[in-house]
Amino acid sequence: MNQVPVARESADFQRYIAEQERKSLLRFLTCGSVDDGKSTLIGRLLYETKMIFEDHFSALERDSRKHGTTGEEVDLALLLDGLEAEREQGITIDVAYRFFTTDKRKFIVADTPGHEQYTRNMATGASTSDLAVLLVDARHGIVTQTRRHAFIVSLLGIRHIVLAVNKIDLVDFDQARFAAIREAFQQLAADFGFASIVSIPLSARYGDNVAEVSPRTPWYHGPSLLDHLQRVDVGDDLARRPFRMCVQWVNRPDLNFRGFAGTVASGSLRPGDEIVVARSGTRSRVERIVTFDGDLDIAEAGTAVTLTLADEIDASRGDVFAKSDDRPEVIDQFAAHLVWMHEDPMLPGRPYLLKCGTRTVSAQVTEIRHKIDVNSFQHLAAKELRLNEVGEVHLGLSEAIAIEPYRQHRETGAFVLIDRFSNATVGAGMVTHGLRRATNVHWQAIDVTREARAQLKHQMAKVAWFTGLSGSGKSTIANIVEKKLHALGKHTFILDGDNVRHGLNRDLGFTDADRVENVRRVAEVARLMTDAGLIVLVSFISPFKAERQLARDLMAAGEFAEVFVDTPIETCEARDSKGLYAKARAGQIRNFTGIDSPYERPEAPEIHIRSNEEALEHAADRVVAWILGRDSADDWVI
Amino acid sequence: MSVDQHSHLKRLEAESIRIMREVAAEFSNPVMLYSIGKDSSVMLHLAMKAFYPSKPPFPVLHVDTTWKFREMIAFRDDIMQRLGLDMIVHVNQEGVAAGVTPFTHGSNYYTHVMKTEGLKQALDKYGFDAAFGGARRDEEKSRAKERIFSFRSANHTWDPKNQRPELWQLYNARVHKGESIRAFPLSNWTELDIWQYILAENIQIVPLYFAKRRPIVERGGMLIMVDDERMQLQPQEKVEERLVRFRTLGCYPLTGAVESSAATLPEIVREMLIARTSERQGRLIDHDESGSMEKKKKEGYF
Ligand SMILES: Nc1nc2c(ncn2[C@@H]2O[C@H](COP(=O)(O)OP(=O)(O)OP(=O)(O)O)[C@@H](O)[C@H]2O)c(=O)[nH]1
Ligand SMILES: [Mg+2]
Numbered sequence A: 001m002n003q004v005p006v007a008r009e010s011a012d013f014q015r016y017i018a019e020q021e022r023k024s025l026l027r028f029l030t031c032g033s034v035d036d037g038k039s040t041l042i043g044r045l046l047y048e049t050k051m052i053f054e055d056h057f058s059a060l061e062r063d064s065r066k067h068g069t070t071g072e073e074v075d076l077a078l079l080l081d082g083l084e085a086e087r088e089q090g091i092t093i094d095v096a097y098r099f100f101t102t103d104k105r106k107f108i109v110a111d112t113p114g115h116e117q118y119t120r121n122m123a124t125g126a127s128t129s130d131l132a133v134l135l136v137d138a139r140h141g142i143v144t145q146t147r148r149h150a151f152i153v154s155l156l157g158i159r160h161i162v163l164a165v166n167k168i169d170l171v172d173f174d175q176a177r178f179a180a181i182r183e184a185f186q187q188l189a190a191d192f193g194f195a196s197i198v199s200i201p202l203s204a205r206y207g208d209n210v211a212e213v214s215p216r217t218p219w220y221h222g223p224s225l226l227d228h229l230q231r232v233d234v235g236d237d238l239a240r241r242p243f244r245m246c247v248q249w250v251n252r253p254d255l256n257f258r259g260f261a262g263t264v265a266s267g268s269l270r271p272g273d274e275i276v277v278a279r280s281g282t283r284s285r286v287e288r289i290v291t292f293d294g295d296l297d298i299a300e301a302g303t304a305v306t307l308t309l310a311d312e313i314d315a316s317r318g319d320v321f322a323k324s325d326d327r328p329e330v331i332d333q334f335a336a337h338l339v340w341m342h343e344d345p346m347l348p349g350r351p352y353l354l355k356c357g358t359r360t361v362s363a364q365v366t367e368i369r370h371k372i373d374v375n376s377f378q379h380l381a382a383k384e385l386r387l388n389e390v391g392e393v394h395l396g397l398s399e400a401i402a403i404e405p406y407r408q409h410r411e412t413g414a415f416v417l418i419d420r421f422s423n424a425t426v427g428a429g430m431v432t433h434g435l436r437r438a439t440n441v442h443w444q445a446i447d448v449t450r451e452a453r454a455q456l457k458h459q460m461a462k463v464a465w466f467t468g469l470s471g472s473g474k475s476t477i478a479n480i481v482e483k484k485l486h487a488l489g490k491h492t493f494i495l496d497g498d499n500v501r502h503g504l505n506r507d508l509g510f511t512d513a514d515r516v517e518n519v520r521r522v523a524e525v526a527r528l529m530t531d532a533g534l535i536v537l538v539s540f541i542s543p544f545k546a547e548r549q550l551a552r553d554l555m556a557a558g559e560f561a562e563v564f565v566d567t568p569i570e571t572c573e574a575r576d577s578k579g580l581y582a583k584a585r586a587g588q589i590r591n592f593t594g595i596d597s598p599y600e601r602p603e604a605p606e607i608h609i610r611s612n613e614e615a616l617e618h619a620a621d622r623v624v625a626w627i628l629g630r631d632s633a634d635d636w637v638i
Numbered sequence B: 001m002s003v004d005q006h007s008h009l010k011r012l013e014a015e016s017i018r019i020m021r022e023v024a025a026e027f028s029n030p031v032m033l034y035s036i037g038k039d040s041s042v043m044l045h046l047a048m049k050a051f052y053p054s055k056p057p058f059p060v061l062h063v064d065t066t067w068k069f070r071e072m073i074a075f076r077d078d079i080m081q082r083l084g085l086d087m088i089v090h091v092n093q094e095g096v097a098a099g100v101t102p103f104t105h106g107s108n109y110y111t112h113v114m115k116t117e118g119l120k121q122a123l124d125k126y127g128f129d130a131a132f133g134g135a136r137r138d139e140e141k142s143r144a145k146e147r148i149f150s151f152r153s154a155n156h157t158w159d160p161k162n163q164r165p166e167l168w169q170l171y172n173a174r175v176h177k178g179e180s181i182r183a184f185p186l187s188n189w190t191e192l193d194i195w196q197y198i199l200a201e202n203i204q205i206v207p208l209y210f211a212k213r214r215p216i217v218e219r220g221g222m223l224i225m226v227d228d229e230r231m232q233l234q235p236q237e238k239v240e241e242r243l244v245r246f247r248t249l250g251c252y253p254l255t256g257a258v259e260s261s262a263a264t265l266p267e268i269v270r271e272m273l274i275a276r277t278s279e280r281q282g283r284l285i286d287h288d289e290s291g292s293m294e295k296k297k298k299e300g301y302f
Helices: A011-022 A038-048 A054-067 A084-089 A116-126 A144-155 A175-188 A225-231 A436-440 A450-456 A474-487 A497-502 A512-531 A545-554 A569-575 A580-585 A616-628 A633-637 B008-026 B038-050 B070-083 B093-097 B102-126 B191-201 B265-273 B292-299
Strands: A024-032 A096-101 A105-111 A131-137 A160-166 A196-201 A244-246 A249-251 A259-266 A274-277 A283-290 A304-309 A320-323 A330-340 A352-356 A359-372 A390-402 A414-418 A425-434 A462-467 A492-496 A535-539 A560-566 A607-610 B030-033 B060-063 B087-090 B130-132 B149-152 B180-183 B212-219 B222-225 B240-245 B256-259
Touching: A011 B008, A011 B191, A011 B265, A024 A038, A024 A116, A024 A144, A038 A096, A038 A105, A038 A131, A038 A225, A054 A084, A105 A116, A105 A225, A116 A144, A116 A330, A131 A144, A131 A175, A144 A175, A144 A330, A144 A390, A160 A175, A160 A225, A175 A196, A196 A225, A249 B008, A259 B008, A304 B008, A330 A359, A352 A390, A390 A425, A450 A512, A462 A474, A462 A512, A462 A545, A462 A616, A474 A492, A474 A535, A474 A560, A474 A616, A492 A497, A492 A512, A497 A512, A512 A535, A512 A545, A545 A560, A560 A616, A607 A616, B008 B038, B008 B130, B008 B180, B008 B191, B030 B038, B030 B102, B038 B070, B038 B191, B060 B102, B087 B102, B093 B102, B191 B265, B222 B240, B222 B256
Parallel strands: A024 A105, A024 A131, A131 A160, A160 A196, A462 A535, A462 A560, A492 A535, A560 A607, B030 B060, B030 B130, B060 B087, B130 B180
Antiparallel strands: A096 A105, A244 A259, A244 A320, A249 A259, A259 A304, A274 A283, A274 A320, A283 A304, A330 A390, A330 A425, A352 A359, A352 A414, A359 A390, A414 A425, B149 B180, B212 B222, B212 B240, B240 B256
16 A cells, blocks of 8 residues: 655654644643533633634534523634533533643543532542643632542642632732632641642633733733743652552463553563562563564653563563562552542442452452541541531451552552442552551461361351341241251251341441441351351341342352342241231331331342242252252252 | 564553453353454454464454445454464345435444444354444544443443453453453554554554545545445535545545655654544544434444
8 A cells, every 4th residue: 555655744744743742741630529610621621722613613602602601792612511401501510621732731630510410520620630720710719629639639649739719800800809719728728738729810711810810800910821831840760769560460472471551650660670579479581572663772650561571480460570679568458538420329339340550350448437527627436427427437358459548659559449239330449558557467278278177077067048038038948048057967057137137236237338337247156156167047128239248148059049039029928927018018117128228139040939929948959959969959859 | 663662562462361361261152342443453463462372262253334444454364374374254234125226324323233233143142242443532522431341231231330340350250141241452542542553553544544546536624435336426526636535444434534645654654653633533424413422332332
């Protein structure tokens, strides 16, 4: 194929291209309360830097007539608010990314929503920014949302702030008003550790102090916003930090090549350098730094590379490479700031997936140290974190991973939490520090193993987890099962919801948070009992999928069976052996499963008992058959 | 002209490579959509880099509407053969059987059937759980809102009001059976970046991007190239040879040319610098109504 040849280029052209290439990049966001003028401001910046194409501008004029909030004038916010719903409601819902260039710099700006409901989208925009333009409406001054955004911005490690005191036209360009807001902000941000705060009086709508310093604020002697954005130094020091690289993908085109693909997160690396796999401590030397464009002599932060090593070591996706003189901690418990992003609250003890770097593991919040009131920044006690709440929490992981304080290492210090069932991204976290008990308390190596204990009893330790509505027949069936096993000389134990609540879980109520903790404790006890070699029958309503999964995850495959006692609620209610349904209907009991609290049906239980259709004896035989590892109850009965 | 390690283009390149590797590692059955345009050419080039010395560990899918420029198809077949990639070409045969063409059914309906429905058919047929697309955020205002990993329901719909938060570079790749992710490795590239990169890396692109005298008819204010005999002329229309090029490529009856004498890459980049009209103006579908791109994306269009 003959590409049209690259013609001889003029010196001017060459110079221009080279300049473009050398320009630095600033990523920033606009944030602040709803209607403070964030979208308008970016629209104004795009307009002033001549980034709006003619056809886009005529579309804007048309849109302004239809959806505009500015009367006869064009509504620059409509350049940003690109979703139908946003234009109809006149607010920003999700973050928009826009691009503009000046002689000095390239910019990627994230226009984020001010509405509290969409805080997660604001955090999304902030997470990749190096500077925040925080807007305040000069008429209203600092409001709760200003504080919330300042706080989130600081948590996410943004160190440079522009306080844009907007709509200064609406307060007659009043110097005193500006000064008061600036003072108030400096006070509130005193503890946030920002490296620079530059306050600018602005009118996004009319352009004062946006690109050019305005004659209407003669008392203001600082730079225009654009001027400041072009000059501010947000230089990162990634190059000078210790080397880190998360392995994304193992590259194996044939038997002779095995490379580890990833992007250098910080520091640099040369062929011959010794590296260590953080998790296992295995060492090797870098042989080649492979790229499509040829091998590199040095790989610096931000470069996408494929490393080949001198030795065949065990490493794969999720591993972190470091240098041996400065390795990340490998821990399974740590403290972190957590921003909750989902309508379903975060419940301690509930298992989530945690993704950090390129590794995904199971995680649970073991403790909420406190949540933080975004208005007063006070620490408050909490049993759960709701949508848009921020807390300091302790987390425990299913296995130890390389994880570090976010302030030192973004890539190994940032994580998201994902719901195991809906797959929604439900939380974002920043590690503050590892918890010592994880590194110091090692598991005691025990010589008498769980297998040995079980063998002595001539049985396999297992957990049959009976779940179902109150009155569905869980305990009845579990009792029959236990009698049958006992008769066969098996060592068993029943953990029953009602009984456990009188003792071990006496301190727990029936809120969602308490139900999660209730199940977690019982699952842990069941696990200890199987360690002791016992067959454990757990009879628990356990309404939530997530907690049943948690129990399952504690056990090896094949050692855990979900026994779903599936009885229609009408039948349970008609039986009402404990009179509880009557009380729940009368409103005397709150949060009653099946009445005003949900029961999430198991999707694929090992044993499904439709108690209306199957004799209890037969159902019990099926459970016994599973416990004894026989194929089917019928074989065994015969 | 080669790319300096610390340059803006290198940063963009590294970001795209990282996204591609993430998709390849996390999904069981990804695919790369290939539209034959310049953005697809860049995306393919980046894929060759991301997995080197391996080939990209996924096939390439082209949804053929049967109305692409002939030069595009020739280019496509040639490049796939030279790069040694697996290519799947899918045509919505039901649409063809029903006689849906850009002339008979209007651009909106035609695009829906031959592109959107065709794409869905192909994704369902092969059970792809992730699909790379070459869309950029600077193209259009609803694209400016889209995540890099953009979730699609089992019906391939996009819910712009309820996107997953996407922090740092921690992309959530988890989907249930039937659901999928559209991954956009070029999200943060601008049109100028694309051209500069093509220039710096000497990436092959379809010759239609370069100015040449071509048979053109003016229709609805747009310059349409008469690419084959299926283009029927209205009585008042006449075909003229004009010096034109294309800023964006699609189906020839729906893609407007621009008058230009830019016949080399540097000339194109130079022209870009003074361009006052965005590239998508060259596409008929976006004119149909305001907000039409968002609507198409909600329905599963790329
Ligand atoms: N007078 C005056 N009006 C302004 C100024 N800046 C913004 N406005 C108006 O304030 C209103 C809200 O502006 P937006 O830009 O949509 O506000 P926003 O901060 O993006 O709002 P959300 O994204 O929904 O939080 C619009 O009607 C703007 O025209 C200003 O400097 N002066
Ligand atoms: Mg806005």
